[in-house]
Amino acid sequence: MRNFDCTIVGASCVGGMTAKAFAAKGLDVALLEEHSQPGKFNKCTALVSRSGLEKSGVDFRPTVLKEIHGAVIHGPRVSFSVTTKKPVAFVLDRQAFDEKCVAEAQKQGVELFLDSRAESLSKHDGNWNLSAGGNDFHSKVVVGCDGLSSFVAREGGFPAFPHFVSAWEAEFSYAQAPADKVHVFLDQALAQGFFAWTVPVDETTARVGLATINPSALNAGKSRLLQKLGLSDSNKKGREFNYSIPLFPREQTQKDTLLLVGDAAGQVKSTTGGGIAFGGYCGLKAADAVENYFKGNALDYEERWRGAFAKTFQLHWLLHSHLFSLPNYALDMALGFAKLSGVPFLLENFGDMDFIFRNRA
Ligand SMILES: Cc1cc2nc3c(=O)[nH]c(=O)nc-3n(C[C@H](O)[C@H](O)[C@H](O)COP(=O)(O)OP(=O)(O)OC[C@H]3O[C@@H](n4cnc5c(N)ncnc54)[C@H](O)[C@@H]3O)c2cc1C
Incomplete structure (x- = not known):
């Protein structure tokens, strides 16, 4: 004892x-x-926010693989980009x-x-x-x-x-542009009820994945995502897994x-x-x-x-509940409206990955 x-x-x-x-x-x-x-x-x-890592008190710097300076948000047809001067997050x-x-x-x-x-x-x-x-x-x-x-x-x-989602991810040889941004794909045909992503690890490697509320749609979504990105299993570097997220x-x-x-x-x-x-x-x-x-x-x-x-x-x-349940045409409308009404500017200047708006900790 x-x-x-x-x-x-x-x-x-x-x-x-x-x-x-x-x-x-x-x-x-x-x-x-x-x-x-x-x-x-x-x-x-x-992919973890800079502020979250800094507040953790952990000496995380030796584990950083890539600094992230924003995101490109893609709907089925509309997309917009958010760019930050300082790194907003790190890939570990x-x-x-x-x-x-x-x-x-x-x-x-x-x-x-x-x-x-x-x-x-x-x-x-x-x-x-x-x-x-x-x-x-x-x-x-x-x-x-x-x-x-x-x-x-x-x-x-x-x-x-x-609530939870089922996810799949693997690392691929993939030179994405821009190389310091995360790409998020909102598309019900790819990732029903959630989204797909590419996250750069270095200039030639990215973590490619998706999560969905419908586990039976995971494999079809994965095939469509790889096709969209021009990838196949031959580009896979490994690190492949399936997991669920509460x-x-x-x-x-x-x-x-x-x-x-x-x-x-x-x-x-x-x-x-x-x-x-x-x-x-x-x-x-x-x-x-x-x-x-x-x-x-x-x-x-x-x-x-x-x-x-x-x-x-x-x-x-x-x-989550308002955006991720929208059908594809409405996702494009929502992203188009966000783009025109200055949401990228608001995210760049006042957004926070964890608290949504800055200074809410
Ligand atoms: C595809 C995917 C992508 C993700 N991407 C991100 C991301 O980019 N950024 C982010 O912040 N989060 C991300 N997450 C979520 C993140 O991985 C989890 O939030 C995080 O791992 C939670 O950490 P944890 O220590 O609570 O649990 P875990 O990391 O799951 O650790 C649990 C630990 O408990 C141990 N354990 C379990 N049962 C027992 C037992 N009976 N006895 C002893 N030990 C036990 C396990 O072995 C393990 O070591 C992602 C998750 C998935 C699935």
Whole structure:
């Protein structure tokens, strides 16, 4: 039996950032990972806002592959471009970033347990007992940073995700222009209910993918996307995967001293499927709440993160539900109207990848 203040399940980026923040508060933390290595093994585009990375406190610079200076938004026939002077986001080597987050947590004093799949969870006399990798972990607080199929959410009986999309991505030899922008394709024939993308990794490589609310349309969308881009399997460099993305937070992310953070909680922007920045932000909120709890106060993680970010998640959902359900002709009309009414200028000058409008943090 090992005793800790907190047991965190899942050593990917959010688990690493959360564990580091807990340890920085002086808490004794066990971080459990089911694999023999931390991380999500690159199953992610890993495009993260500059502000999100800077606020994370992680030394992310060594993991940056590409600086991004805007986006080209394509409808079926209409498109517009947004250009920023400073890099607005970075494309990361995701596995290196995950490992960095976890290494920084260890440096802060977190004890990492690899090959430790959380298998059972029970509560006795106010303490959690979690079995993983042949060890028993005893702690006051358990945090699930264990992603989409969260063990902690399942064992804790948390409500299911209200919405998610199915995604496919691979890396291709693809020299896109401009080479410092993300291309987003809104087209119901490619990606029903969501969008497709190309994200540059270097001058000759791009991450090409799509996500859809209709899993059975994924393969047809993939063929159409490759055809549209003039690509075939022979251009594929690898890194191919299918995965799902939760699009909105669960109705409940805290039960007593069981907390969910990151994808496990569904703390994801429903306009992009991006969860790294908000997972990190919510990990910091969890650390504040748990520090306060160990001082003898009520554990108010749910109130803290919802107080800070619930409106932002709702705003993303509002945009998602209005834009991504439009039929193709209406998508073109909406993009045409946006272009004429100065939306590119507004995005360039006042937009924020995470909070939609700047200075809303
Ligand atoms: C196609 C695609 C593209 C994406 N692109 C972006 C993007 O560009 N930008 C962005 O911000 N986000 C993106 N995302 C989302 C992003 O990948 C997630 O939001 C992010 O990985 C969440 O991190 P996490 O640490 O919460 O969960 P995960 O990265 O899923 O990590 C969960 C960890 O828990 C471990 N684990 C699970 N169960 C157990 C258990 N029982 N015991 C022990 N360990 C366990 C896993 O092994 C893993 O290490 C994308 C997702 C997909 C699918």
